[in-house]
Amino acid sequence: MGELAADKHVKYILAVEKRKDNFESAVLEHLRMNGAYWGLTTLDLLGKLDAVDSNEIIEWILKCQHESGGFAGNVGHDPHILYTLSAIQVLALFDKLNVLDVDKVSTYIAGLQNEDGSFSGDIWGEVDTRFSYIAICGLSILKCLDKINVERAVNYIISCRNVDGGFGCTPGGESHAGQIFCCVAALAITGALHYVDKDLLGWWLCERQVKSGGLNGRPEKLPDVCYSWWVLSSLTMIDRVHWISKEKLIKFILNCQDTENGGISDRPDDAVDIFHTYFGVAGLSLLEYPGVKAVDPAYALPVDVVDRIFFSK
Amino acid sequence: MDKELGLLDKLQAMDARNFHAWNYRRFVAALMKRSDEDELEHTENMIDKNLSNYSAWHNRSVLLSNLMKKAAPGFTNKEEVLTREYELVCEALFTDEDDQSGWFYHLWLLDQTVRSDFPLLVSSWPVEGSDIFLPAADCLDGCASMNVFHYSSRNFPLVLYFNQSVGGVNSSTVSVSCGFNLNADLIWKPLSSNDSQCAKVWATRLAIPDAELHSSEPYQVEVKVGYSLGIVSTTGVAYSHPSQTSFQLHLQKPPLESGHESRLGKIQWKDDCFADYESGSAEPDLVNLLLDNLTIKNEVGPTASTWQARIIDYETNIFRDLLDCKIGMLTVARLLTAYDLLRPLDKPVHCEEVLELYSELMKLDPTHYRYYKDNHSLVLLQQVTSSKESLLSHCFHYRDSTLSTSGGPLCLRLNNLAISQLGSFGKLLWVQVLDLSNNGLQSIEGLEALQRLSQLCLRNNKFRSFTALESLRYLKSLKVLDISQNEIGSHSIDTTRYLFRSPLSHSMGSCDGNINDLSSKAYWEAFFVLKDMGLTQLDMAGNAIASGSFNVFLEKLLPTLKWLDGVQVN
Numbered sequence: 001m002g003e004l005a006a007d008k009h010v011k012y013i014l015a016v017e018k019r020k021d022n023f024e025s026a027v028l029e030h031l032r033m034n035g036a037y038w039g040l041t042t043l044d045l046l047g048k049l050d051a052v053d054s055n056e057i058i059e060w061i062l063k064c065q066h067e068s069g070g071f072a073g074n075v076g077h078d079p080h081i082l083y084t085l086s087a088i089q090v091l092a093l094f095d096k097l098n099v100l101d102v103d104k105v106s107t108y109i110a111g112l113q114n115e116d117g118s119f120s121g122d123i124w125g126e127v128d129t130r131f132s133y134i135a136i137c138g139l140s141i142l143k144c145l146d147k148i149n150v151e152r153a154v155n156y157i158i159s160c161r162n163v164d165g166g167f168g169c170t171p172g173g174e175s176h177a178g179q180i181f182c183c184v185a186a187l188a189i190t191g192a193l194h195y196v197d198k199d200l201l202g203w204w205l206c207e208r209q210v211k212s213g214g215l216n217g218r219p220e221k222l223p224d225v226c227y228s229w230w231v232l233s234s235l236t237m238i239d240r241v242h243w244i245s246k247e248k249l250i251k252f253i254l255n256c257q258d259t260e261n262g263g264i265s266d267r268p269d270d271a272v273d274i275f276h277t278y279f280g281v282a283g284l285s286l287l288e289y290p291g292v293k294a295v296d297p298a299y300a301l302p303v304d305v306v307d308r309i310f311f312s313k
Numbered sequence: 314m315d316k317e318l319g320l321l322d323k324l325q326a327m328d329a330r331n332f333h334a335w336n337y338r339r340f341v342a343a344l345m346k347r348s349d350e351d352e353l354e355h356t357e358n359m360i361d362k363n364l365s366n367y368s369a370w371h372n373r374s375v376l377l378s379n380l381m382k383k384a385a386p387g388f389t390n391k392e393e394v395l396t397r398e399y400e401l402v403c404e405a406l407f408t409d410e411d412d413q414s415g416w417f418y419h420l421w422l423l424d425q426t427v428r429s430d431f432p433l434l435v436s437s438w439p440v441e442g443s444d445i446f447l448p449a450a451d452c453l454d455g456c457a458s459m460n461v462f463h464y465s466s467r468n469f470p471l472v473l474y475f476n477q478s479v480g481g482v483n484s485s486t487v488s489v490s491c492g493f494n495l496n497a498d499l500i501w502k503p504l505s506s507n508d509s510q511c512a513k514v515w516a517t518r519l520a521i522p523d524a525e526l527h528s529s530e531p532y533q534v535e536v537k538v539g540y541s542l543g544i545v546s547t548t549g550v551a552y553s554h555p556s557q558t559s560f561q562l563h564l565q566k567p568p569l570e571s572g573h574e575s576r577l578g579k580i581q582w583k584d585d586c587f588a589d590y591e592s593g594s595a596e597p598d599l600v601n602l603l604l605d606n607l608t609i610k611n612e613v614g615p616t617a618s619t620w621q622a623r624i625i626d627y628e629t630n631i632f633r634d635l636l637d638c639k640i641g642m643l644t645v646a647r648l649l650t651a652y653d654l655l656r657p658l659d660k661p662v663h664c665e666e667v668l669e670l671y672s673e674l675m676k677l678d679p680t681h682y683r684y685y686k687d688n689h690s691l692v693l694l695q696q697v698t699s700s701k702e703s704l705l706s707h708c709f710h711y712r713d714s715t716l717s718t719s720g721g722p723l724c725l726r727l728n729n730l731a732i733s734q735l736g737s738f739g740k741l742l743w744v745q746v747l748d749l750s751n752n753g754l755q756s757i758e759g760l761e762a763l764q765r766l767s768q769l770c771l772r773n774n775k776f777r778s779f780t781a782l783e784s785l786r787y788l789k790s791l792k793v794l795d796i797s798q799n800e801i802g803s804h805s806i807d808t809t810r811y812l813f814r815s816p817l818s819h820s821m822g823s824c825d826g827n828i829n830d831l832s833s834k835a836y837w838e839a840f841f842v843l844k845d846m847g848l849t850q851l852d853m854a855g856n857a858i859a860s861g862s863f864n865v866f867l868e869k870l871l872p873t874l875k876w877l878d879g880v881q882v883n
Contacts, residue, residue, distance in 0.1 A: 140819070145819060162371065162374070162375070163374045163375075163378065163417075163421040163424075164371070164374075164417040164420075164421065168332075169332075169336070170336060172336075172339050172372075172375045173332060173335075173336055174332045174335060174367070174368050174371045174372070175371065176332065188811035188818060189811075189817075189818065189819065190818070190819055191507055191508065191814075191818040191819045191820030192507065193507075193811055193812055193818070194478075194505065194506075194507045194509060200420075202684075203420075203684065204417060206681055206684055207413060207416075207681070209680055209681075213680075218330075218367065219367040219413040219414055219416075219417070220330075220365055220367060220412060220413060220414055221330070236806060236808050237808075237810075237811050237812075238812070239755075239756060239781075239808040239809050239812060241808055242683045242755070242808075243681060243683050243684040243687075244680065244681070245679070245680040245681075245682075248680060285805075285806070286806055288804060288805050288806055293805075294805035294806055295806075296810075297806075297810075297811075298810075298811055298817075303805075306817070310816050310817055311816070311828065311834050311837060312834070
């Protein structure tokens with residue numbers, strides 16, 4: 001077990017960033033924008049954001065912008081709210097939000113809000129509370145939250161609240177840690193956490209920690225490193241993170257590392273990927289692991305990046 | 314459409330937990346206009362096939378809630394419905410004690426059993442029958458007696474403590490009448506850190522406008538709550554149980570010398586500064602009056618003689634057979650607590666057993682140690698505040714050499730109790746001086762109800778950030794604060810960052826949220842908490858944030874400060 005192999009993970013991320021012609025990058029081509037966010041935020045949390053050429057990345061990001069104002073997962077792909085948030089987040093990391101036509105992007109996002117307050121992912125209409133979070137998070141970073149009907153957005157999220165204190169993807173949907181993160185974070189950003197029963201949800205969330213020390217996403221499911229983020233950030237935002245065993249979770253995450261080639265996987269001894277590498281490191285950040293910068297549980301960006309957005313002129 | 318259901322049955326047979334399948338089923342059922350009753354039966358079929366199906370239990374909770382809400386035939390008798398559901402879910406809990414599938418459903422049933430739909434006033438301040446003296450003749454705010462209350466200025470707080478969050482509390486729905494012309498336009502404020510205009514606790518300040526007004530006879534003040542419509546719970550239920558309290562207001566001649574506060578020396582929280590509370594022969598009656606009248610007598614809501622109590626009793630007996638495992642112990646602890654909750658006017662009888670159960674759980678399931686510890690603390694405080702004897706054992710007089718009077722202010726000392734969470738605030742509305750030192754607290758959420766609080770000690774706890782001290786923003790009378798020996802500044806992660814009113818959670822107006830200078834930005838959490846406070850004494854030593862530059866920032870922010878970390882401020 002032992003320690004966080006930070007240098008190995010940095011090398012792994014930089015290698016993935018460079019490789020554009022292998023099988024893995026081909027099948028993941030459509031979500032490269034998400035991958036950029038996962039990889040670059042991890043680098044920043046490990047203090048190594050300067051290892052990449054920010055100008056090159058920013059150039060590529062802007063090439064992914066569609067005439068509608070939204071961003072696609074890669075050049076030539078279709079825009080979607082998912083990639084739009086990742087684009088905004090990466091620009092925030094580089095403190096280059098000023099390259100954006102803020103009005104254009106925010107209009108695209110705001111245009112995806114429906115009558116009932118929910119948000120669609122793109123013009124094809126899928127509704128999910130994930131998109132509510134994305135819209136609120138993205139517009140908040142751009143200081144344009146007033147472009148949407150916040151009250152209706154919050155009401156829609158509340159309509160997805162279940163009797164176990166958790167939240168689903170749509171009204172009536174089963175509680176799932178991923179959806180819970182999205183809803184709790186959206187409520188946190190909009191000053192609406194009083195709609196969350198902290199003790200009730202806190203117990204549901206803390207019972208995600210299984211015997212191995214890892215966290216699962218809902219009852220009677222297997223633990224997965226990515227829940228170290230979804231569950232942990234939710235617990236952090238409602239001040240109940242002390243209800244799990246931090247030591248056991250740290251051990252679990254560290255066991256999911258590939259200490260030879262770098263990267264973190266969903267479970268010990270499985271293949272690594274950028275997604276789980278980010279959530280493992282972000283989870284360690286929330287657990288105050290030494291050598292990892294503090295991450296903001298609602299924006300999923302380093303705290304200094306968020307503070308820079310809200311507390312400087 | 315039946316084909317779709319057939320397809321869903323196939324999918325659910327292969328993967329009963331697939332939430333896409335359940336979502337699609339909901340979509341198809343709505344299109345087919347299938348009844349909630351039929352869909353409820355489907356969940357029962359799924360549960361029969363496999364009790365370990367959280368998705369089925371979840372969907373059952375949605376359908377059942379709907380059926381009960383619209384009072385569908387067969388679902389109007391809550392006792393019948395819940396009894397049947399308890400039977401169903403207990404099978405799941407007993408079949409595999411480690412399987413969580415039924416745990417949360419059972420907890421929901423318990424909540425449905427105990428919860429009172431009606432918003433009710435639980436306690437209020439001033440207490441029925443008490444005497445308020447304005448201003449104090451001499452000595453500090455507060456006095457030796459538990460039932461006679463002195464205030465140094467010409468105003469004092471009125472507090473209403475409800476059983477749930479309500480809105481619509483204002484001078485129309487709450488009337489305060491007095492012998493003379495009081496300004497009836499009292500502004501009631503919800504003590505909550507959000508913009509919802511709803512809160513469990515509401516407060517206002519009653520001020521005597523005419524500085525010269527005094528009388529040898531006391532004035533009778535009547536506070537009537539809810540005699541006009543308008544108070545509504547956040548779940549939409551109208552307040553319909555009006556209540557009335559009255560107390561005596563004594564307006565004394567203002568003292569010739571003003572600024573008695575300048576006689577207040579540095580407050581020390583040492584053991585030898587506190588003398589046992591001596592109850593003279595007259596006192597027990599007054600103390601009883603305080604404790605009896607603090608809790609409003611409501612004749613509505615579940616009580617010990619109703620179907621709710623029958624169910625709780627029945628379930629408790631069943632779960633006593635499961636006391637060798639975690640869910641059994643936890644459920645019995647919850648049931649016993651629920652039983653005491655049904656009898657708010659009686660002394661709780663199960664505290665000892667519940668405390669033991671949580672202690673056992675801390676050992677059995679160390680992963681969730683702090684969950685059990687927090688619950689243990691809540692029950693411990695219930696126990697402490699539940700009887701005259703136990704409360705008095707925690708009451709002391711503060712002894713100060715500068716005071717000429719023998720009895721100093723009354724202090725409640727809840728220190729050294731290893732408590733990690735606070736509760737029972739409805740029982741503590743009278744507290745002015747509170748010692749919570751040497752505990753394991755990391756939050757004071759709920760403390761805003763104690764509107765009389767003027768001196769507070771939180772030394773040697775586990776406070777990690779100023780954002781955890783949000784409640785202090787509502788304590789307008791607070792003068793003395795000791796938060797030394799905590800962990801403020803030692804943690805990179807702030808767990809109360811979004812439970813705090815700040816620009817980050819879009820819960821401040823653009824004016825309030827403005828910070829202009831650099832040091833205020835660097836210490837923005839402290840800035841927002843302390844900026845409007847009139848503290849005279851502050852102790853911060855033993856926190857990583859404490860430093861020379863932080864002290865400079867504090868002295869600038871708090872012009873009323875006389876003592877900082879025990880040293881006189883220039």
